[in-house]
Amino acid sequence: MSDPKKLFIKTYGCQMNVYDSERMAEAMGGAGYVTTDRADDADMILLNTCHIREKAAEKVYSELGRFKGLKAANPDLKIGVAGCVAQAEGEEILRRQPMVDLVVGPQSYHRLPAMEARARAGEKALDTDFPEEDKFDHLVARPRATRGPTAFLTVQEGCDKFCAFCVVPYTRGAEASRPVGRVLAEARDLVARGVREITLLGQNVNAYHGEGPDGRDWSLARLIHELAGIDGLERIRFTTSHPNDMTDDLIAAHGECEKLMPYLHLPVQSGSDRILKRMNRSHTAESYLRLIGRIRDARPDILISGDFIVGFPEETEADFRATMALVEEVRYGQCYSFKYSPRPGTPAAERATVDADEASDRLQRLQTLLTRQQAEIQNAMVGREVGVLFEKAGRLPGQMVGKSEHLHAVHVRDSDARPGDLRRVRIIESNPNSLAGTALD
Ligand code: 5AD
Numbered sequence: 398m399s400d401p402k403k404l405f406i407k408t409y410g411c412q413m414n415v416y417d418s419e420r421m422a423e424a425m426g427g428a429g430y431v432t433t434d435r436a437d438d439a440d441m442i443l444l445n446t447c448h449i450r451e452k453a454a455e456k457v458y459s460e461l462g463r464f465k466g467l468k469a470a471n472p473d474l475k476i477g478v479a480g481c482v483a484q485a486e487g488e489e490i491l492r493r494q495p496m497v498d499l500v501v502g503p504q505s506y507h508r509l510p511a512m513e514a515r516a517r518a519g520e521k522a523l524d525t526d527f528p529e530e531d532k533f534d535h536l537v538a539r540p541r542a543t544r545g546p547t548a549f550l551t552v553q554e555g556c557d558k559f560c561a562f563c564v565v566p567y568t569r570g571a572e573a574s575r576p577v578g579r580v581l582a583e584a585r586d587l588v589a590r591g592v593r594e595i596t597l598l599g600q601n602v603n604a605y606h607g608e609g610p611d612g613r614d615w616s617l618a619r620l621i622h623e624l625a626g627i628d629g630l631e632r633i634r635f636t637t638s639h640p641n642d643m644t645d646d647l648i649a650a651h652g653e654c655e656k657l658m659p660y661l662h663l664p665v666q667s668g669s670d671r672i673l674k675r676m677n678r679s680h681t682a683e684s685y686l687r688l689i690g691r692i693r694d695a696r697p698d699i700l701i702s703g704d705f706i707v708g709f710p711e712e713t714e715a716d717f718r719a720t721m722a723l724v725e726e727v728r729y730g731q732c733y734s735f736k737y738s739p740r741p742g743t744p745a746a747e748r749a750t751v752d753a754d755e756a757s758d759r760l761q762r763l764q765t766l767l768t769r770q771q772a773e774i775q776n777a778m779v780g781r782e783v784g785v786l787f788e789k790a791g792r793l794p795g796q797m798v799g800k801s802e803h804l805h806a807v808h809v810r811d812s813d814a815r816p817g818d819l820r821r822v823r824i825i826e827s828n829p830n831s832l833a834g835t836a837l838d
């Protein structure tokens with residue numbers, strides 16, 4: 398048998414891309430590839446791209462430019478572009494960067510091995526279809542390698558909400574849920590391979606409505622309760638949720654299901670009703686705050702995280718202050734905030750933009766507030782006992798790193814903890830992006 402070929406994948410953007418890259422690596426495993434972490438050693442380079450914010454396509458073109466020397470040195474090297482830039486740019490990529498051999502959109506990953514074969518035969522391969530068949534049915538895991546203690550599992554993909562700023566409905570397509578049986582089978586397989594924490598993924602994960610074994614649609618809450626019955630699976634998380642899909646059963650699950658971690662990523666984007674309306678968000682600041690109240694009633698210690706966009710078209714200082722006021726009220730434990738970036742093809746891209754300096758100034762003020770809140774919530778953990786799922790060795794000798802229930806990174810010194818161990822830890826120190834503690838057992 399000949400040596401296996403080597404695949405280098407570089408992943409940009411969200412957790413779903415991380416998951417997709419794993420699936421593509423497994424699919425290519427069936428076509429005789431093993432993964433490598435060195436581009437200069439690869440027989441195939443795949444960029445799994447993100448299109449959510451600024452200059453994404455330009456970044457991909459400049460990254461591709463860097464591979465020119467490798468391609469010149471090794472004419473057999475195949476270069477592919479996957480992900481949301483592949484979906485959005487399509488054929489344009491092959492035109493602008495002729496050394497690219499294949500372009501594959503997120504709904505066509507199961508066709509990657511066949512595309513690679515065509516590329517090997519000297520053809521250009523392009524697939525940005527939204528096929529009828531379920532790609533996950535065809536993306537079957539190959540060698541059952543052991544895994545680290547945490548894993549992502551995509552249960553839902555795409556979005557029908559059409560927020561005015563967002564490319565996701567165009568690049569990932571219509572909202573679709575995977576059947577319950579397939580999700581459970583994949584979860585059991587992950588647990589058998591050493592996984593103890595699963596994060597369920599979807600652009601609109603709480604809109605999940607996969608077909609259950611009883612032929613009826615199951616909600617995300619029902620799926621979570623079923624997953625909680627898997628022995629050896631200790632922790633369940635899910636992301637990203639939309640406020641309008643936070644159903645009563647999902648809120649209740651946060652109080653009822655011990656394995657469901659007290660952390661919820663619930664983006665609001667803005668605190669101004671006028672802007673929310675222009676964003677096509679179909680919720681108000683007040684309805685969001687009421688929702689947060691109900692979630693906290695169900696699980697008082699839940700850590701709320703969010704996403705914000707500042708400088709959306711027509712945003713005034715008063716609108717921005719409404720966002721600051723909402724943040725003050727919610728008290729976020731973790732946040733991602735962005736300056737608005739017009740995305741070609743979205744409704745908001747046609748509108749007049751806010752002055753760039755003004756937008757930068759607002760972003761800075763918002764981030765100062767969010768960083769302060771994050772620090773306050775982290776500092777309040779000092780002295781408390783938390784559960785930590787250890788993931789890997791830290792940078793210092795004898796140090797181990799893991800995550801608390803609230804998704805804080807926790808460092809522990811001089812412990813005999815191994816990756817995959819779930820231990821009780823006393824928090825002794827709060828640092829900018831992590832906590833330090835001592836193991837209690
Ligand atoms: N400009 C800036 N931020 C955006 N996001 C999505 N689209 C844009 C855009 N055009 C942010 C939103 C979303 C997160 C994933 O990225 O806050 O929740």
Ligand code: SF4
Binds near residue numbers: 556557565566
């Ligand atoms: Fe984009 Fe999320 Fe809005 Fe869907 S709900 S359009 S993914 S921001």
